[in-house]
Amino acid sequence: MRVRSQPIAAFGASCARTGLAAIAAFAAVGCRQIVGFDEPRAHDAGAQVTTEACGLPYGTAACASCAEAGCCSESMACTTEATCAPHEACVGKCSGDPTCRTQCEVDHGSGTSTQVSALSACLAAHCEQACGLTCGGFWAVPPAAAASCETCLTSKPDACGSWRACASSADCDAVVRCVLACGPYGDCLEACARAHPASASMASAGLQSSCGASSCGLGADWSCVGHLNPNGPRPKASATTFTNRVVDYANSSMGRPGVDVSICTASDCTPPVAGPAQTDADGLVTLQIPMTNPADGFVGYVQATSPEIVPTLLYWGHPLSEARFDGSQQVWGDWSMQVLTPAEAQSYWSALNIPWDTTRGTLAVGVSDCRHYVAPEVDVTIDPNDLQIDVYRSTGPGSFITYA
Secondary structure (H helix, E strand, O other): OOOHHHHHHHHHHHHHOOOHHHHHHHHHHHHHOOOOOOOOOOOOOOOOOEEEEEEEEEHHHHHHHHHHOOOHHHHHHHOOOHHHHHHHHHOOOOOOOOHHHHHHHHHHHOOOOHHHHHHHHHHHHOOOOOOOHHHOOOOOOOOOHHHHHHHHHHHHHHHHHHHHHOOOOOHHHHHHHHOOOOOOOHHHHHHHHHHOOOOHHHHHHHHHOOOOHHHOOOOOOOOOOOOOOOOOOOOOEEEEEEEEEEEEEEOOOOOOOOOOEEEEEEEOOOOOOOOEEEOOOOOOEEEEEEEOOOOEEEOOEEEEEEEOOOEEEEEOOOOOOOEEEOOOOOOOOOOOOOEEOHHHHHHHHOOOOOOOOOOOOOOOEEOOOOOEOOOOOOOOOOOOOOOOOOOOOOOOOOOOEEEE
């Protein structure tokens, strides 16, 4: 049957409306040929329905057909990229199964591939049902939690909508993949948010949706333990431009001016490697941190002192390697430096019914998992032989541990 230049939508409607058995047998083939699919006709001897399209496998004929109709250019671009091709070859064979898809992220990490993000977002936007991509195709969760996460998302429209909104945006998809490729390096997280300013907040909202840790395993992924590069990231510049904000502990929206901030090595601050420099009226300060170890980046901490506050140290817990680290943005994690006045410190300890010993220090530890989510119910230990250490545990999220 040859069809002239008749609008596709109109022809599809006429095919759907036909009630003749003889025509119905060929309606699906005829309609698919109109939109350019080259699947074999049903009456051809030995014909098989293809599950591949535009150079990649898509698991089912329906998904392949949709990909060919709406995402062919993205699919073809993916086949030429060394990261995208094996990643999508793995994902395509999953036929939408969430455990399989999330395992592909572990086995074939997509990193910061723009081709992966472009194709993934296109499929989420145009082929969610055809390809079985629940809520746009969530993949940033541990494989062991994928099934329970899918159940939760399908029962909570708000959470599903947040995931779908991010998955359908190539830029939002890219910032999530960027974050997961960072490993435990906080300045890399901030760089990801800075590289995608329009989508960083949307990505955070999707990942912190109402399913979260309860069903999606966020905060419980320890797959990176024992598998990190022991040498750390390679510095991207000879120095890091470090910006941070010193805020009041009781009111984190209030910056503290006139605080002396210094950058110290991991073991010493006499003298500091940068500073001291005073915070401005908004509590902001900027310092240039030289890369003292060109192989591993800078490892150290921030020191804040002032007659009005309790001296405070902030450890990043990771080497700095980016050319810029702006901890004042707080888009992905809070890197601001919270300080207390002596009166606030006294009130804090009194609320816990613990006497404040001004001759001793206090150590507060926050824990996150391999995907940078706050990790609850984690035990933090230090030298048990030091009899001068008293241990107090709070019940807040992230296993916030206080030692005095």
